[in-house]
Amino acid sequence: xxxxxxxxxxxxxxxxxxxxxxxxxxxxxxxxxxxxxxxxxxxxxxxxxxxxx
Amino acid sequence: xxxxxxxxxxxxxxxxxxxxxxxxxxxxxxxxxxxxxxxxxxxxxxxxxxxxxxxxxxxxxxxxxxxxxxxxxxxxxxxxxxxxxxxxxxxxxxxxxxxxxxxxxxxxxxxxxxxxxxxxxxxxxxxxxxxxxxxxxxxxxxxxxxxxxxxxxxxxxxxxxxxxxxxxxxxxxxxxxxxxxxxxxxxxxxxxxxxxxxxxxxxxxxxxxxxxxxxxxxxxxxxxxxxxxxxxxxxxxxxxxxxxxxxxxxxxxxxxxxxxxxxxxxxxxxxxxxxxxxxxxxxxxxxxxxxxxxxxxxxxxxxxxxxxxxxxxxxxxxxxxxxxxxxxxxxxxxxxxxxxxxxxxxxxxxxxxxxxxxxxxxxxxxxxxxxxxxxxxxxxxxxxxxxxxxxxxxxxxxxxxxxxxxx
Numbered sequence: 381x382x383x384x385x386x387x388x389x390x391x392x393x394x395x396x397x398x399x400x401x402x403x404x405x406x407x408x409x410x411x412x413x414x415x416x417x418x419x420x421x422x423x424x425x426x427x428x429x430x431x432x433x
Numbered sequence: 434x435x436x437x438x439x440x441x442x443x444x445x446x447x448x449x450x451x452x453x454x455x456x457x458x459x460x461x462x463x464x465x466x467x468x469x470x471x472x473x474x475x476x477x478x479x480x481x482x483x484x485x486x487x488x489x490x491x492x493x494x495x496x497x498x499x500x501x502x503x504x505x506x507x508x509x510x511x512x513x514x515x516x517x518x519x520x521x522x523x524x525x526x527x528x529x530x531x532x533x534x535x536x537x538x539x540x541x542x543x544x545x546x547x548x549x550x551x552x553x554x555x556x557x558x559x560x561x562x563x564x565x566x567x568x569x570x571x572x573x574x575x576x577x578x579x580x581x582x583x584x585x586x587x588x589x590x591x592x593x594x595x596x597x598x599x600x601x602x603x604x605x606x607x608x609x610x611x612x613x614x615x616x617x618x619x620x621x622x623x624x625x626x627x628x629x630x631x632x633x634x635x636x637x638x639x640x641x642x643x644x645x646x647x648x649x650x651x652x653x654x655x656x657x658x659x660x661x662x663x664x665x666x667x668x669x670x671x672x673x674x675x676x677x678x679x680x681x682x683x684x685x686x687x688x689x690x691x692x693x694x695x696x697x698x699x700x701x702x703x704x705x706x707x708x709x710x711x712x713x714x715x716x717x718x719x720x721x722x723x724x725x726x727x728x729x730x731x732x733x734x735x736x737x738x739x740x741x742x743x744x745x746x747x748x749x750x751x752x753x754x755x756x757x758x759x760x761x762x763x764x765x766x767x768x769x770x771x772x773x774x775x776x777x778x779x780x781x782x783x784x785x786x787x788x789x790x791x792x793x794x795x796x797x798x799x800x801x802x803x804x805x806x807x808x809x810x811x812x813x814x815x816x817x818x819x820x821x822x823x824x825x826x827x828x829x830x831x832x833x834x835x836x837x838x839x840x
Binding site for chain 1 (some may be wrong): 541576579583636
């Protein structure tokens with residue numbers, strides 16, 4: 381599954397791990413992460429994330 | 434403006450050329466009771482390098498210190514470890530007068546510097562693992578994003594073995610001495626924890642990660658030079674400071690309760706007093722903080738030092754007291770972890786404050802031990818006894834939690 385990186389702080393969203401602390405279950409693709417989810421490190425929205433290798 | 438100030442030698446070829454801001458008392462809402470310093474450093478080598486600058490109004494002071502040992506125009510490189518204005522504000526003036534060959538920063542540093550200032554020249558981007566030789570010494574860069582801005586990085590000076598750590602491991606303390614070992618420990622520990630609580634707490638996870646990664650980098654660190662406060666030059670002090678940051682960042686519960694409240698006609702303050710007395714009765718340390726006469730940065734420090742909190746407010750015009758909204762909004766942003774607590778407050782007729790306090794505690798993931806204590810007008814002796822008992826229960830639950838964690 382495609383990982384995404386926060387353009388602001390470098391936090392990496394890994395779909396395999398999700399973000400359980402903030403209600404995103406492991407296995408959730410970035411597209412399926414709710415739109416009101418924010419970067420757990422710096423607080424920016426999904427729009428500030430880009431796909432990475 | 435003419436200034437007469439000297440650079441201070443801190444190592445074979447490195448000089449402190451920063452400034453002491455004795456008089457600042459409000460640093461974007463952080464009460465800096467003992468002022469602060471903006472540290473900048475000059476490395477004399479084949480490529481003369483200035484590491485960080487200072488707040489813009491102090492530019493002349495920094496330049497005077499630099500001029501006491503070299504002609505500033507001889508500086509070749511400037512490193513910007515952190516784009517915040519207290520370290521970068523003087524950069525455009527420095528570029529104008531020094532005309533350096535290069536400025537180094539992280540990629541986000543380049544973005545953030547250009548978004549805030551008219552730098553006047555290109556910035557060279559460096560990333561973790563990049564080395565730049567400056568002669569006998571070498572600059573080694575390590576990105577530390579969100580410690581505490583996206584642009585943050587630290588620079589390790591090989592040969593002289595100095596870690597220039599920007600805001601990490603710093604504190605707001607103005608003083609006549611340059612080094613950590615020249616100050617009283619109680620003062621250092623208080624100001625260090627205050628700085629941690631107000632600036633770094635929200636990024637506790639990143640600090641723990643950095644502390645874990647540091648040994649793996651095999652850096653031989655002889656001195657840590659933060660951008661604020663004293664420089665740490667002794668091995669035992671360096672390990673002491675790293676251990677303290679590990680302790681604070683871990684946010685393991687401390688055996689202390691903070692009772693934070695505001696009051697209109699002393700009803701909520703009497704509730705606070707009984708709660709605090711209950712806490713004290715089982716041998717747990719407690720501090721009552723009334724927001725009429727205290728400030729949010731003191732509360733943040735006490736939160737770092739407390740495993741439990743009780744927050745109280747009268748109801749004013751169907752809302753909690755604005756001072757409580759202020760401090761709780763601030764605390765919510767600092768993301769303290771692992772706290773237990775409850776809310777309390779006196780009210781006249783509608784009494785919304787306790788619910789609003791509970792909402793804040795919920796957002797802060799505070800484990801609440803009750804629904805909140807709400808009493809009308811002046812609490813009766815029986816109601817104050819309930820407050821006392823809630824204080825006892827909170828302290829007891831904290832003791833149990835700490836004992837459980839220690840097992």
